[in-house]
Amino acid sequence: MLESSAGLIQTARSLAVNPKDPPQWSVLAGHSRTVSDSIKKLITNMRDKAPGQRECDEAIEVLNKCMREVDQASLAAISQQLAPREDISQEALHNQMITAVQEISNLIEPVASAARAEASQLGHKVSQMAQYFEPLIMAAIGAASKTPNHQQQMNLLDQTKTLAESALQMLYTAKEAGGNPKQAAHTQEALEEAVQMMKEAVEDLTTTLNEAASAAGVVGGMVDSITQAINQLDEGPVGEPEGTFVDYQTTMVKTAKAIAVTVQEMVTKSTTNPDELGILANQLTNDYGQLAQEAKPAALTAENEEVRAWGECWSVLWGKAGSAGV
Structure with missing residues (x-):
């Protein structure tokens, strides 16, 4: 570019002396194209x-x-030719999927933050996210192969693909944003949409996995989800809250009441209709995850130390409950 620019200036100087020199005009045009x-x-x-x-x-x-x-x-699967995987149990495959989905979920916001304004972190975060998709896909195919119900097979595969599609869209948007705040300003809406799509896909797949696991008497994934939520509480708030304390308080109270209702239903169903315990346990897990997520910004926006201790109280309470096998 610099060499052609120098040639362009030299040719222009020659034409300034002799503007009626056709060959020089041709040279000038050539330099101009090269510069461009x-x-x-x-x-x-x-x-x-x-x-x-x-x-x-x-x-x-x-x-x-x-x-x-x-x-x-x-x-x-459509042609009934998905051979069952024999080298691993259904429980292990479900646990692998739940672990991978949780790790992917934890990386959604870090990838989005890096795409917005942390170019130095972008490569590391997207590589982290991508590494969990291969084991997720392998486990999903294996779990589907061992699922006797055809519709459940297709739901599992479709929801796994939906998560991969939403992640792919997010990666394209993150690549375009590039961690440059000025560039990210033009892709902000698309990035937020991709984040929301990924979160919804994670929620749908997690719900399906938890329901399938609970129906089979496997609760390890749900226990892991609650344990992870407790650990995130111990880590403290991350980022600046978007709402006020009253906003978070309202949601937390509503969610806590929902947990109380679910627990009471589980007590009743344990004797009258045990088959419904799986769905209720899954609802309990999701509600506690939401409660823990709200507790962190609530503690950050609280006006006194007594209220700020809420998050720690929830962590201790559920930690003891988990240790007791509740």
Whole structure:
């Protein structure tokens, strides 16, 4: 670009002396095209070599591969040719899926934050997220292969693919934002939409997994979810709260009441209709996760130390409950 610019200036100087020199006009046009092309190449190279771009491309390739594998498994399931996986139990496969989904869920906001304004972290975060999709897909296909109900097979595979699709959309948006605050301003809406889509996909798949696990008498995943929520409480609030204490207080009270109702129903159903305990246990797990999520910003916006201790109280309470096998 610099060499062509120098040639452009030299040619222009010659034309200033002798403007009626046709060959020089042709040379000037050539230098002008070269300068223009060089600027475009420079911009492209700067964008391609920006932090995180290579990692985004690699993560996108991983997710595309995962989606192809899910598609192949879905076609096999439709034709009743998805061979059951014999080297591992259904419980282990469910646990693998729940663990992977939880880790992916934990990385949604970090990836979005890096895409908005932390270019140096973008590559690391997207690589972290991508590494959980391969084990998730393998476990999902294995779990589907061991599921006798055809509709449950398809639901599991479809919801897993939906999560991969939403993650893929998020990675494309994160790559475009690139961790540049000025660039991210143009992609903010798309990024927020991708985050919401991923959260909804995680919630849907988690619900399906917990219901399937509880129906089979497997509660390890739900216990892990509650334990993880407790651990996140111990870590303290992360980021600036978006609402006021009253907002969080209202939601927490509503959720706590819902937990109390669910617990009472579980006590009743344990003797009258044990088959419904799985769904109730799953609801209890989801409600506590929501409660723990609200407790952190509530503690941060509280006006006195006594109220700030709420989060710690919830952590201790549920920690003891878990130890007691409740």
